[in-house]
Amino acid sequence: MSPFKPSMLTLALLSAGLSANTYAADEKVKEKEAQKDDIEVIEVKGFRTSVIKSLNAKRFNDTISETISADDLGALPDSSIADALTRLPGVTAVRTGGQASGLNIRGLDGDFVFATLNGREQVTTGGKRAIEFDQYPSELINQAAVYKSPKASLIEGGVAGTVELKTADPLKSEKEHSFNINVRGAFNDRADEVSDANKFGNRLSFSYQGKFLEDTLGIAAGYAHLYQPYVSSQFIGLRFNDGKRDLNGSGSEESISEGFEVQQKGGEDKRDGYMAAIHWQPNDNWSIKTDVFHSKFDSKNFARGYRVKNLKDGKITNPIIENGSMVGGTVSSEGNGNFAVFVVNDDDTKLSDLTSGAFNVEWNDGEKLTIAADISYSKADGKFVNGGTRAVLYNDIDAQIRAPESVTYRLNGLNHATASFSGDYSDINKLGLRQVGMWPYDQQNELVAYKLDFKYELENDFLSSVEFGVRYSEREFNAQRSQAGYGNEFGKNPDNQPVLRLNKDMTSVVDFGGELSGFPSFLKIDFDKAVALVNKQLAKTGKGPFKPTANWGNSWTMIQSGSVNEDVLAGYVQGNLDFELADIKVTGNLGVRIVNTDQYSSGLQQVGFGLGEEIADDNGVISKDYIRNEVGQKYTDYLPSLNLNFHLTENDQIRFAAAKVMARPPIDKLKSGRGNWYHDKVVNKGTPQEKTYKVYNSWGNTSPLLDPFYADQFDLSYERYFSESEGAFVVALFYKNIKSFINNFTIKPFDFEKEGFIVPDTVTDNGVTYDVIKNEGQYQTAINNDKGGYIRGLELAYTQIFDFLPDALNGLGFTGSYSFSDSEVKFTTNLSGSDLDIPLPGLSKHVLNTTLFYTLDGFDTRLSMRYRSKYVSEQVAVESQLAFFDAETVLDYQASYAFDNGVKLLLQVNNLTDEANKTYFGKKHQTGTIQNFGRQFFLGFNYSL
Template identity: 45%
Template sequence: MPNFKPNLLSMAILAFGAISLPTYAQDASSTEDAEDALEEVVVTGFRQSLVNALDKKRASDMVTEQLSADDLGGLPDVSMADALTRLPGISAVRTGGQAAEINIRGMSGGFVFSTLNGREQVSTSGSRSIEFDQYPSELISSAAVYKSPKASLIEGGVAGSVELETASPLERTQQHTFNANVRTMFNDRAGEISDAVEFGHRFSVSYQGKFADDTVGVALGYARLYQPSVSTQFVGLGYTNLVDVDKVEGDTEGPESNPSAEFVSEGMELQHRGGEETRDGYMATVQFEPTDTFSLKADAFLSKFDTESFARGFRAKFEGTSAAYANADVVDNYMIGGTVNRRSSGYTRVEIVNDDNTDYDEVQSYGINADWQVTDAFNVNFDLSLSKASSNFRNGLLWALVSEDANADTPVLDSNVSINYQLNGLSLPDVGFSQADDFSDINKVLVSKYGIYPFVNSDEISAARIDFKYDFDLPVLASIEAGVRITDREYSNDRSVFEYGNDSNFSTSEAPLRLTNDMVEVVSWEGDFAHFPDYLAIDVDKALNAWFPAGIPQPVQTWGAGNSGVVNPDPNSTRSYDWTMLQSGKVFEETLAAYVMANIDTELAGIPVTGNVGVRMIETDQSATSLENVGGDPLLGAQYVKDSAGYINDQFAPSIKGINYTDYLPQMNLNFALTDNDQVRIAAAKVMSRPPINRLASDTSYNISDTGEISANSSNSPSLKPFYATQYDLSYEHYFENTEGAIAVAVFYKDIDSTGIVTTSLPEFDFAGNGFAVPSTIIDELSGVPIPTRNGTYTVAYNDQNGGYVQGVEVAYTQVFNMLPEPFDTLGANVSYSYTESEIEKERVIGVSTVKQSLEGLSKNVASTSLFWNYKDFETRVSVRSRDSFVSDQVAVDAQTVFFSGETVVDYQASYNITDNLGVVFQVNNLTDEPTRSYFNTEDQTGTIQFFGRQFFLGVTYSM
């Protein structure tokens, strides 16, 4: 076991956080036979769900955290991401103001494996990690986080595995239950954003019933969410330029030869973001149990999440060495303030941006399971499943620039560009623009460019598994389990692009658009952002209809004369978009897994011991389509390749590349029942997480120089291997005897082999020997003489070998204080705290410098606290969850890896039961309007400051 810091355990015990398992439905079964059992504690609603979760945790043969709803629709959270953050060691990354990706034990979502009803789920994100905000909490009856695995579970989670479950109606005691929730929603920041939606709603309805002498069970559920998506944000762009800020125009010395050169940001953005998010979720389950020995269950889950949004404001682009810098404020060799001026030959500018984005995501999950108790000792379980996900994201961008005179016959760019700024760490910066008055003047502003950047991907996995279990009546061995699982997965992505105009100047061939008053609205900033200048919000549809009277051009691609391989290029364009073909393609993955596991039930020195020991074997065959630029040589396999926009390239040779490999994962879980209320768990396992499915795509492009040297680049690779770790867990759990509740303390240690994907350069790479269709000679264009080709450098993605440990401690405390006098005997608390540390550091290149960052998703301290109280028909709860700073990605012009500052999010909820069936509920999410704040290497280098507003809910619940 790891050697923890001396104060680690004391820190854990003194700190606190929360698991929250809220519900409002009244469980009628909890009152049955109450008079016949005087010592029985009758609990309903929240307390019932809490007791259910503790019972599941207590009975589990693994280190696990549990969350249980008393009935469908019982969890108040917007999504399962919010609900899971109530559990110890679980934190979330907020996207658009609400939790989407979860982190487990300091590791990011890419290391988290997820299942629904025991079946692997694919994602709309193009990675392995599912987006939990796609899963309505109203349709999930329980969730478990497995922190230690066992051999019978599907492999895939170095951080842990999340199991979501929908309803099993035959397992309920009631014959029929019905639940409905209706809530209106209000965002208090939407009013300061022009055209943003302020009000939304949530609605859910569910039914569970048993028929035909309890041999047939049916569960149906529907949940709808319509909510505003708003934020006001500042985004600092990455420090990718190395510049001598003292250099004056005309100097010839470059920054590379000047040791005093500083890192300068690409620029900054100031934006209003608004839009609408609509999620429709559907769930259905049918169970058939004609006898006590046979059960057949079919279930389906469908969730559609549609987002229509806009982003408006302006973006300052410094443009590195082409700009002139003055009054530079430099801290640790990074410029965090000063004046940036446009040079006569430079491109420094301020872009007025009006983005129009749509994202249509859908996940589907279907399964059928048959369970047959063949004899008293022998059980067979067979399962078939299909999981599908699709995402259609369309990023439409409209750029506008300031001209000297927008009404001129040939408008020219205003060259008087001066940007004064001073970053203020995690507070908003001070920014001034020489063109500030012009940003809202249609006599100065012209639309210069429009672009559409669609990204369509789909992911589908079909699986079949069979499991066997044989029970023994032996002193040590309770049973043997074995099983086989096969999967077939296909992922595809499709890129295309349309662009017209120029975002850094006014194009003469693609003339800019002059704006009219009916196309624009002058927008002012409010609140903390009120000191920033007004700007023009442009109606994208009106602008495009005026710019292209015959209708918006289709999203087609164009290539210039330098890309002669394109059969149908636009001769007037100089753009090159063959990257859309290279970034489009398919990934194929087939697996065969088998396991054997022994379940243990024995005694050791008079202490009952249960658990399991087993091993899981997995064979993986993965491959991806690939396009290799063979210069159009048909002898090397060149074919006509057509993209989704209809344009054709004849330079590429299609192929499929991949690898196969076999893994063995031994795993052990032992539970020692010290007393009826105390137990110790010990677990050890080797675990794995496969790389993101989109990183297995082949996007290799290579070039042959005039001298015959072959070089190639790829940001992905179908040869990437999984990430592996060996982990150990030790936990102690004490369950209170005279009240509901428990206290648990756990320590863990993970020895991780690899934590990420990096790129490496392989000199003198044997391209032909590794299956690349490269020519042996090229023809010199001047002499016509053949020139032999030779191997050069291959830059390719590979598994980072810089691993290390992740270790930590977790404390969870849950109790209802029924020893207090009335009315405080229903006061309760759920508290949890986790401390996690790691030696792992990942290198990231900024400009020409390499900096180190901690493991993505790791917050040293994560805490959450829920206090609840109910008096008769009234119940109230406040939840606080907090986490330290951590590393993750933020999205600006391009994705940037940054540090996110620590945050504390407070939620409040109150409900009142008017009758046994009807109740009202009031809820506030993000009560303090906690923003997200990020920075690059130190807090001086501001990243994102983003405010989302508070969400207020008011509604009614009905159950029967």
């Protein structure tokens, strides 16, 4: 890595000659400080409490941030924190199964979002950096905040922003003892459209907080259970770059889609979450805390129906052409070739376990010095099991003679397509099972971190305090790939793996419902019984059992397994500012964070020709074509940050922030495993000096030599807090200059030896020994490209409590935000059939969130709307494919009534208008996904004591 060269931003901030540290004082301390300055802190009850608490948190925070209070999270039946966070300015999410999943912040997706729990880094159940928010029950989270501008005391890692989740601190509870129980039932109005789908779900949670020993000991505990079935009916058009032909004799070639899928999806999510916290504060000088969080989340899903593949390989008649693309026609085959109509039955299971815990001790001298020590631990295991069957029509199953077939279809833009098939795909005597497969991917993450922070109060007219500290963490990621397969998707099955006959015990006829009801019925195939049928066949040949393994026969399972280690030592110093400039009070902080990272990965490198070590796969087969390697790098980053808050009046303030930020690559992108191949190079050909060399090449599409994402960012905002009523108006501008992105890339030539890769000097092939050239081959890897660019935008937020209206209306309130984001970053895709520039994935130019609410005595009701304009992201089909997601508007409604005895009744409807997910490939006539999730109804009660 090249030596550090300070940017202009770094020099500007460091030249101020100030430094600093740590987390800002908690809300309670900030509110007290505000009261000292005669600034009123608004206190209200009911749903309005959450709205005003959010404003207070934003108002008194020392960075640019957005917050959702516990009252809001605790009152909603959201399946995860992500649903609630999408109401914040600049925060969006992609709906998966109808629910918000990973977050995008200011147009940047989850790879750029850092997240913590109680200020501590969390590992994930997968290979990404951003935590899976659906792993965290909203009932167990006390507060969630999005930090859009960093400060030196915050852990590095968020180019887009940092999401901080907090669990309850029992000593801060307003009550001596409190107990809360939530019971909710759920219903999906589209469940009857999907065979075997469950209509009903449920949620149950308990929580307790208590203070003992004259309020010096606090205990909190909570449990949250979720059973949530989900359903969707979906049509998926596949990429349009599968081939081009002149279909209508016009002299120009038209783009042909790879095919399409028509599927029913369903499944169930089961989650059990636990949290506990103990806080002992024996006197004013000592504070001792410990907390633990555990979540077990099992998701079992199925997708079944039709998959039509390789339209270009069939006979095309009566093609329908629109803007250079084939969007319909008849495609047929005599039962040969790669065009086929499959009946697919896929089962996807994700089993996730997450455990997080910490121990914290804080001491202060009662005057100026505070010292805090923290030890934290986070571990997550994710097991992803993908299994599926493929069945095709046959005239003679035993002889593996396929039946002629045809499909006549017509795409309908962003509406469901129509299609008819020549064969009967519900006939058990015609449908043969030709392929069964499983592709598990197990991942384990573990992190231990140690932190020591100091804060010293000052008495001068510029700095209110100085903070500094150090943090050391060790993270280890392990990945295991495996595979089990029977048969082939295309071509003739091997003689020892013939097409299998189905039986009535393992199949049933399924009808489509809803918008897909016009499609013909098909056979549902029980996956476990299909595996049993495969094992019976394998036993006849002395093979088996059918069990996923990492094996040399599918060498990618061995190469893509491996470990990544990341050791990070970070230190920071931060000065907290409090001074006057031309009679304007200025607060904020200025600091720098210095981060030293040691990243390395262990995996398998293919060298070939028996030149490696003796390594056994899961089946006990020995190979000598591979060696164990360890590759990595060390680098140091300097991350300065500045936050200034100009208090123009008691109710008006201007914020300015500037910082250099970083986000590390997805951790599974740092794996070192790679395969290889050699090609011949002949020099002095035709002369006595002619000599043949072997040139070493390698593939992997991961790299332990990747650098983080870097960006310089600037924020400017104006905040107006109303004095005559309760509310605020905020306008914010932001600008991020991202230095580079990570892409798969082929480097040629690449000097493998110089970069520390182990390459043999010679190889022997068919008895002939060749010298190896190590610096001319190609390396298919992941790189930091130099094509960065800016992201810039505008955010507007308005909150108003209409307490100046007549009595019957003074419980009316409104909160809303609008975000505009733009970027010069462009990528290129050809999935539409021609090269097309696409914007930064995850970026919607326009995002609008509104909530209209009304509170009267114990009655609360609200209507929320989330709108986002079109954006690019991955649609999940046979393979993940980039597509445009059409603009969408999602409406949610909630009503509740609280009785004086502590009981509150609740009704909520999510996706009130049954908004579908719709995607397309560059042009709207090139249909991508059309996915209907249905409305979800929740009914239940809450009891608080």
